[in-house]
Amino acid sequence: MPDNISYTPEEVARILKISRFTVYELIKRGDLAAYRIGRKVRVEQADIDQYIQNTKSCVPNLTRSMVQAPDPGGDTQAGLIICGQDLILDTLSQHLEKLLPQLRFLRRHIGSMDGLSALYHGAANLVTAHLWDGDSGEYNLPYVRRMLPGHKTVIYNLVHRMEGFYVAKGNPKAIQAWPDLVRPGLRFVNRECGSGARVLLDEMLRRLQLEPARIAGYDQEETSHIAVASRVARGEADFGLGIEKAASQVAGVDFIPLHKERYDLIFRKEDLGLPHFQAVLEILRSKGYRDEVTGMGGYDLSMMGQKIAEV
Template sequence: MNPKNELSVQDVADILKVSKSKIYSMIKNEELQSYRVGRKVRFSENDIKNYIQNSKKGSCAHEQETGSSLQKDDFVLCGQDIMLDILSNYMRQRGVSALRAYIGSYDSLIALYRKQVNVAFAHLWDSDTDTYNVAYVRRLLPGIPAVIVHLTCRMQGFYIAKGNPKEISDWNDFSRDDITMVNREKGAGSRVLLDENLRLSGISSKDVAGYNHEIQSHLTVASIVASGKADVAIGTEKIAKQVEGIEFIPIKKEQYDLVFRREDADQYGVQTLLNIIQAQSFQEEFSQIGGYDTKNMGKIIAEL
């Protein structure tokens, strides 16, 4: 195996957005495959891909099953931003059994439609209206009254190598013979943004080198670009600031919103969530972190 493809416990914790202790617990419970090099625990990229794929098919974080209906006392938040991990911790402190499901935006809305999660988080761009999320909620939750509440705005853009040696500047560069990308998984908001812009630019995915190389993490795709294994990837500005060796080209300011069924609006879990994100202290916590625009956090975007 190429040593560059070996992942440490910290690498996997960053990818899955959990603590190192959680990773060791997953190894002990045989939820996650690993191997040892001397005393050090290591993972292959396939180990992580298999875990993520199995999670999408069956189990979510904290043993919530995406293929089954919600358990009575569970309250599942479905999305991939680290803000949701912190939000779920706040909810547990207030007596809500808040669980996490690390699933992309498109599949999150489908899980909400199937009553497999309580709240879905999404950043899906609709090219026809140049708006986020509302059009997708209408399509993916047909006949279901829903509420969309704004969480934050983030900047999406290109991860490129330091100094931009390939002089990448726009979507048309993705079809160049000397450019290789690394992609996000189907259903991720970043993937939808890419696919829509390739379509609008008249570029076939068959003409984009690396298009089928799919990864389920902003951090990992940024790291792949930093290592020189790809020339470009799509992701958020916040992650770009955490990875050495890359630069960020801003492309689109996106909305990251939460969605729940209107029939659940009076649920204790939903009310607790809304109270937390509407609190000034929570908003100030993220406004100081950087990479998050909390100006309209907690504002109702639409009631469908």
């Protein structure tokens, strides 16, 4: 085959048996040479051959279980872009870096719906979500079906967490349940649209037929659980919604448990056999990672690493 023949990124993905997203990521980082004709990206056969030759030296560095994973021609350099905000994802990334030191693992601290959108648009390849559907009572599956049409995905559980209200130490305003959201005289601090906590709140309001306009502070938004808890600790709000773990990290805050949620990992089914993703599952099922997450407190690990569904 002549060296000057060129391919589109989609054709390269089929040749290398990797995702189209991975091809674009390799080109962006300079690991795979490419050029443009107008708005079209092209890759020459010689550059594909060179990339394959370069990756061969990386295979011996993989663990035995990774080498044996079904990955015919798969990429061994691109690593993962992991979306989510929970601290246990930082720990997961650290374990991945130790297990596969030649790969790159990047974090994007974005909410659940933004993560699913990034997966759909090819801007991420492993995302987390805790999106509750008020009609079915199910977590994540209804949203994956709606937001990734035509894309086969797999969903594995990471942990279960408790969502509830952050209140001032001693709970001086006696805040206890969802109807307190519309109690006169209370100031609330909200999460941003698209976050799992915001979806839970809005779904609960819909089910309880409570109008957001009646909540003082509904339009006051923060982009993390810690930020919400900090606003309460500083006296800028009487309460806010978030996970139990954040309450233990902010002095002067108590936690009122309300709703147990499932926090899942979601990625494309086509990537399941790649070493990167097999490494993730291996870590989730390892004693070392489980012990580390258990030591953090505030998490239920009873289903960690179990497959929830294929969608």
